[in-house]
Amino acid sequence: MRRRRRRSGCLGRPWLFGDLAAAFRGETKKAEPTLGEVAQAFRRHAELLVEFFGEEDRACRDIRKHVAWYFKGYPVGGDLRASLASSSxxxxxxxxxxQLDWSLAYPGVDAEGPRGRAGSPKTPSLPDRWLESRELDEAFRGELAAAELHHSGG
Structure with a gap:
C-alpha cells in the first residue's frame, strides 16, 4: 500500500521553520520576507531539485507546482507566474x-493561509501523552515505534 504524502503549511515558505524555532523559544518574531528573498528561496529550491534529481529538466518540471505557493500574495502577474510554471x-x-521588483515588502495577510490542496481544515493531533514530557521512557518509545509501522495504521 502506498502512503499519501501530506501537504504541509511550509510549502512555499521555508522561513516557517525559523518562525517555529522562535516560537518554541518564546519569541514572537515572524519572518516577513521581501519578494527578493522569496525569489532567492524559490531559485535555491529549484537548484536543490536539480541536485536531487540530477536532471535540470525534471527539476524544473517539479518546481512548477511550487510557483503559486512561493509567490502567494505578492504582486506577481499572471503571465509571469505562468512563465515560471512552464520554465524548463x-x-x-x-x-x-x-523581472520582479525584489524590493517589494511582505504583503501581510495576503501571503498567509493554507497552501496546497488541503481541502477542508483538519485538526492536528499528537500521539497520546506526547506533551507530558520531553523524555521518553522505554515503554512509550516502543509505543511510538509501533505506531510508525506501515501496517499499524498510525
Whole structure:
C-alpha cells in the first residue's frame, strides 16, 4: 500500500521553520520576507531539485507546482507566474525572476493561509501523552515505534 504524502503549511515558505524555532523559544518574531528573498528561496529550491534529481529538466518540471505557493500574495502577474510554471531551465527561471521588483515588502495577510490542496481544515493531533514530557521512557518509545509501522495504521 502506498502512503499519501501530506501537504504541509511550509510549502512555499521555508522561513516557517525559523518562525517555529522562535516560537518554541518564546519569541514572537515572524519572518516577513521581501519578494527578493522569496525569489532567492524559490531559485535555491529549484537548484536543490536539480541536485536531487540530477536532471535540470525534471527539476524544473517539479518546481512548477511550487510557483503559486512561493509567490502567494505578492504582486506577481499572471503571465509571469505562468512563465515560471512552464520554465524548463534554471537560466529561464533566472531571467523570469529578474523581472520582479525584489524590493517589494511582505504583503501581510495576503501571503498567509493554507497552501496546497488541503481541502477542508483538519485538526492536528499528537500521539497520546506526547506533551507530558520531553523524555521518553522505554515503554512509550516502543509505543511510538509501533505506531510508525506501515501496517499499524498510525
Amino acid at each position: 531551465s534554471l537560466t529561464e527561471i533566472d531571467d523570469l525572476l529578474a
